[in-house]
Amino acid sequence: MEEREQDKLLGIKTVGTREWPDNKKIHYYRYEATPYKALHALSENYKFKDADTIVDFGCGRGRVAFYLHNRFHLPVVGVEADFRTYREAIENKIMYRLKTRNIAAPVKFKYGLAQHYKIDKKDNCFYFFNPFSIPIFRKVIYNILRSVEKDRRNEDLILYYPMQEYEIFLEIGTPFEIIDKIRVPGENDEREKFIIYQLREQLY
Ligand SMILES: C[S@@+](CC[C@H](N)C(=O)[O-])C[C@H]1O[C@@H](n2cnc3c(N)ncnc32)[C@H](O)[C@@H]1O
Numbered sequence: 001m002e003e004r005e006q007d008k009l010l011g012i013k014t015v016g017t018r019e020w021p022d023n024k025k026i027h028y029y030r031y032e033a034t035p036y037k038a039l040h041a042l043s044e045n046y047k048f049k050d051a052d053t054i055v056d057f058g059c060g061r062g063r064v065a066f067y068l069h070n071r072f073h074l075p076v077v078g079v080e081a082d083f084r085t086y087r088e089a090i091e092n093k094i095m096y097r098l099k100t101r102n103i104a105a106p107v108k109f110k111y112g113l114a115q116h117y118k119i120d121k122k123d124n125c126f127y128f129f130n131p132f133s134i135p136i137f138r139k140v141i142y143n144i145l146r147s148v149e150k151d152r153r154n155e156d157l158i159l160y161y162p163m164q165e166y167e168i169f170l171e172i173g174t175p176f177e178i179i180d181k182i183r184v185p186g187e188n189d190e191r192e193k194f195i196i197y198q199l200r201e202q203l204y
Helices: 003-010 037-045 063-072 083-099 134-150 164-173
Strands: 055-056 076-080 107-111 121-127 154-161 178-182 193-199
Touching: 003 063, 037 063, 037 107, 037 178, 055 063, 063 076, 063 107, 076 083, 083 107, 083 134, 107 154, 121 134, 134 154, 134 164, 154 164
Parallel strands: 055 076, 055 121, 076 107, 121 154
Antiparallel strands: 154 193, 178 193
């Protein structure tokens, strides 16, 4: 099914891209949504039901949050640094909620930088589709690790279309371990996949 048709089923508008101005784009990457086909593959192969709250760092117009909320009825939080894009996520939420009043779990969007987001002790599944540069990614991961040190729990990271720098940092600089790789069917591009990392409570 077309991306626009899938959007329509959820009552949202997430198709398209948005670039950052030249002085910001070195660290902040452009808006582009995870394809529905990829989200479908992820949902078929990853146990979202184990998550308490899913956080999408650099959530854009909210596609990942709405899709997962709709499919798994789990609390979701999206963090977005571009105000216009954040506003679009909020507009989407108004329309989406008209269709999904029956799902009790909350959908929240926060306007701000991912590296300033205060990790909640219920947040235990973090989604990244190449939102920002490696120095910012590092800060976000350290925030997650600090939160886990304080409130011990299992944590999963989901990386879509992963950048090699993210992979190297997670392998060398953190206790996260790869637990799964999920390929998007029908795609030849090597990077068309999800890598799932886990930090298990008993391992640290
Ligand atoms: C590739 S898009 C991914 C959108 C969404 N996660 C998805 O997969 O559909 C990356 C998003 O991250 C946002 N972003 C970039 N730097 C950010 C930062 N430091 N904090 C929060 N959001 C950021 C961009 O504005 C953009 O909307």
